[in-house]
Amino acid sequence: MDIPMELDDFKSAWQSLDARLARQEQLQLAWLRDRKIHQARRNLRWLHVGMLLQMLLGLGLVLLGVGCWTHNLHTPGLLATGIALHAFGILHIVFGGLVTGLAAGLDYSAPVLRIQKRLRLLLRVQTLNSNLCGAPWWVLWVLVVIGFAGLSPTHVAGPTPLWIWISLGIGILGTLATWLWAAKAARKPDSLYARLDDGTDGIRRSLRLFDEIDMVEHD
Template identity: 30%
Template sequence: MNAELELDDLRRSWQALERKLEAQHALNLELATETRVDKAKARLRPVLVGQAVQAAIGIACTVIFARFWLAHLDEPAALVSGLLMHAWSVALVVSAVTELLLVVRINYAQPVLVIQKYLGVLQYWRTRMAPLLGLAFWVLWLPLVEVLLKHFTGADIAGWFLWANVAVGVAGLAGTLWGFRHLRRRGHRFADAIDADNAGGGVRSAQALLADIRRFEAE
């Protein structure tokens, strides 16, 4: 009888200890989650600032290029160049606003997995879509030069030079896109390095902090 009582006491003691350990683990997880989520949120603040600046620059460029092409409606080279740069400026604003919305809409009270999904979308945009704004200058440098030349001197780029370099630019853009795609498919370190740079240190750091939480939850 005494042995049975001792066994029951031991079982109750183990159960009490397990409950305490579970409560302690839950508390540690809560504290770790709160700390890391706060840090992840702080890591994304530079993204907000940077994209707000980009949006402001894009809006200013949109106004400038709109005024330019409206003032040259009867000059085809200047008109087309102004319209192309106007379209690029609008894309600059759209990209910035998209990133701002992705960051602002992250609800840090949601499960970590949900936050990670939002960050995944943000990273995809920064590594796949936003870089197109820079790559477009394989071709757009010519319209930009035409706009500046026309504004400051009143002259136009020579037609033969314009079309020859447009052809080179289109080929260069296509080759660059194909090359990056090929490197990504092969999992090349160069492609990974470019994607990491485009994603930005803030996004990568936030993802690492959330990954720490996921690992802690799995323990």
Template identity: 30%
Template sequence: MELDEMKLAWQALGRQLERQNALNQQLFRDSRMGKLRRGLRPLIWGQALQMTIGVLLVVVAAAFWAGHRDVARLVVCGLLVHAYGLLLIAFAARVLYLVQRIDPAAPVVAIQRQLADLRAWRVRVEAPVNLVLGCFVWIPVLWMNLAWYGVDLWSPGFMSWAVSSGLAGLAACMLVVWLMRRAGLARRVEDSSAGRSVQKAEAVLEEIARFERE
């Protein structure tokens, strides 16, 4: 009889330890998930700012090309800036969607996959497109701004210089990326493209996964 009582006591103690362990895991997970959400806020604010800038570019560019419809090259210039503004809005909306779909209640592996989708978008799509466009978008932006004051930059000499400058800037950026990859710094390039918020979120998830394994 005493042996049976001892077995029951051990079973009760085992269940109590399991409940305590589960509670500790949940408390740890909740605290880290709060940290993850806070870590993603700068990314959300940055995308909201980018969307605002995109809207402003669209509004200003639309007013510009609508007011210069008699000059084809200025219309093209305004439309290019207009399109760039729409692209900024679309990219920001895509990032915000990928952040919003991260479910803190999902298993860690599922959240890691969601974060991987966000990283892939920023590294493989957003960063290359921004790199290429950033080397050339300043041309129509500068042209449009000066045209407001009656200065038309159109000339073969200016266009040749501007495009050459853009190509040189793009080549320099690509060379830097290539050299960093050759130096074994490919991960650093990708981390820079993904952003600190994504890196911090990944680190938090790894912390949770390690705690649950232990």
């Protein structure tokens, strides 16, 4: 009669131990998730700062562009420069707002799969932002110089200086080369081409953190 009771005691002790191990595993998983989420937030902190600076830069481009084209309605070159600066300024503001909104809207309490999808969307938008607002600065800096010249109350008549044409040519080649490099990096994310600084490093590191959480949860 003692044997059945011993078996029951053994079974009860085993179930209790199993429950404690399960709780310990859940606590460890929760601790791991909290630590990874903290690291992910820290990884994206500089992205928020960068997008704020981009939007401020965009506002500056808009003001410069408007000032340039409104003062040079009868000077085709300066008019076109002002309109281009105006348009690129708006583009900087729009994409800065999009990236900031996506990053700020991350719900870290959501399931890992949903967070991963959101981060991948953020990665695609930031990559597009880098290509449309970052790479063209090979050319934009020349337009900024011309734009400030267009604000001058006095204009010196004459042909466009040679250095401007040379700088524009080099800038166009640089922009195209940057886009080519980015295209190769997109096809081979683990290759040397992926070392291009496109502002996505923090997003990629956050994605890797949630990939690790996903592996542990499904292990």
